[in-house]
Amino acid sequence: MSDTTHEFHPHIVPIPVYLAIFVALLVGTGVTIAIAYVDLGPMNTLVAMLIAFFKASLVVLYFMHVKYSSKLVQLAAATGFLWLGIMLFFTLSDVWTRDWQPVPGFAPQFVDEPLGHGPAAAGGHGEATDGHGEAPTAGGEHQ
């Protein structure tokens, strides 16, 4: 401490910036809720995730100081999300481009009902609805 040349001077973010981010995060939450009640079809989830991603970016850049951090820390933080992207992209690109084998007890709805669509045709839905769905029928049905 006696040696002033060795003191370091971190970038000190002014309080109004923190307040602005704080308000933006609250507004973003409000918008997320409001938009959930508007029917955008399959876009609902996409919009919600885009807003969430925007909010997360604000937190990372300002609250977590990544905007003012060294290149090394910025690279480390970005890399984490790169790995996440690899995990999500390659797993989902596989899952979404192949047929699935139905799972006994879970099967009926899966086959007929892709994401975001209403109750699909199939009368088969009701068969396993005894509340516990142990449903030996469902197991047999698909083998």
Add this chain to the structure above:
Amino acid sequence: MSTDHAATADHHNSLVAHQFDDAEQQKEASALGMWAFLITEVLFFGGLILAYTIFRNAYGLAWTAGSHELNVALGGANTAVLIFSSFTMAMAVHFAQLGQRNKIVLFLILTLIFGSVFLGVKVVEYSEKIEHHLVPGPNFQYHGEFADEVNPRNVELYFFMYFAMTGVHAVHMIVGAILLVVWLIPMARKGRYTSEYYAPIENFGLYWHFVDIVWIFLYPLLYLIGRHN
């Protein structure tokens, strides 16, 4: 080690461990280490979100049905509470940078209070789910508005993911609250943190903000599916 006076001075400075050249390098190293940990956390929660996405893709209506059993208002209020706590945490780091002890303590306590409110609301939500037999297991029952169209086993799977994701998130909150109570707040009161040395507060802040980010994603993913129906 030879004859550098500045280096010698730092060796006598207990705030800088002797493997570091100076306080700045030490701070950089601790931030980098914290980010390495947070990356593992990103991938940990990322794995849960991946499982969620695959199941939701397969059992979409069950996900809508399960989501409609959640309380949008309580979840939304909790999102706001967590954003408040992130803001107070950012302020604690800010005043640590300025070395203002009393304000560090004040904002750490506020962070703890908001975190506790979040967990309290979570307790209310979980107990509602228990009362309504929505906990996966032998007592699971689904009699909601989609009961005629959906296989309850699939709704049970939704609630499995709900409890796994929010439960692990709540564990992170509890760990954070414990660290505040037993470590950061007492040390801050003792005046341990100054404008030269506040890495524990900064790194705890990174952790706390990360947990906030997780909830920013969990809230729309779990509470807000198909609300326009």
